[in-house]
Amino acid sequence: MGISPCKCANCCARSLGPPSRRFSPIGRSAPPGGAANPAPRPRRPPLRWRQTYGAGEVAEEFLRNYGYTEVLGPQAPWPAERISCGFLLLGPSTRYPPHRHLAEEIYLPLSGTAHWQQGARGWEAQPPGTVIHHESGVPHAMQTGSQPLLALYVWRGGHLDQKARMEREHVR
Numbered sequence: 001m002g003i004s005p006c007k008c009a010n011c012c013a014r015s016l017g018p019p020s021r022r023f024s025p026i027g028r029s030a031p032p033g034g035a036a037n038p039a040p041r042p043r044r045p046p047l048r049w050r051q052t053y054g055a056g057e058v059a060e061e062f063l064r065n066y067g068y069t070e071v072l073g074p075q076a077p078w079p080a081e082r083i084s085c086g087f088l089l090l091g092p093s094t095r096y097p098p099h100r101h102l103a104e105e106i107y108l109p110l111s112g113t114a115h116w117q118q119g120a121r122g123w124e125a126q127p128p129g130t131v132i133h134h135e136s137g138v139p140h141a142m143q144t145g146s147q148p149l150l151a152l153y154v155w156r157g158g159h160l161d162q163k164a165r166m167e168r169e170h171v172r
């Protein structure tokens, strides 16, 4: 049994096709009508999944279930100095221990309802579509349940290359 594509014009999102045919690098939009002989696009490095912390800093179980990839920022395919944006992925039943950083942070969960905690507040379930703001220097933590968490993040201010610090009681 196959899945047949919907033929309606109103209820379904349309396909945008491959991103490389749709979007120009930031600040290099094509002129109206398109260029007769467009210059070759700069080849962007691929997204890389990374971890802020290393073995010995946090639990091995956390490192097996955590990663992020930066799309826009100092180390990203689209370079930026004052803002960083990417995706965080946490596996099921994973606790991201309390940590803090100078940059203020905005999260937008895209998939998976996790519990989030910051400052003196209690834990709160945050479903996809919720906007979560962490002010500079305020400790915060996340705990997933049965679902993994995929969230868009934005960092701005502070020193974007300065990594987050685990709260002392969570340092290994």
Ligand SMILES: [Fe+2]
Residues within 6 Å of the ligand: 099, 100, 101, 105, 134, 140, 164
């Ligand atoms: Fe954070």
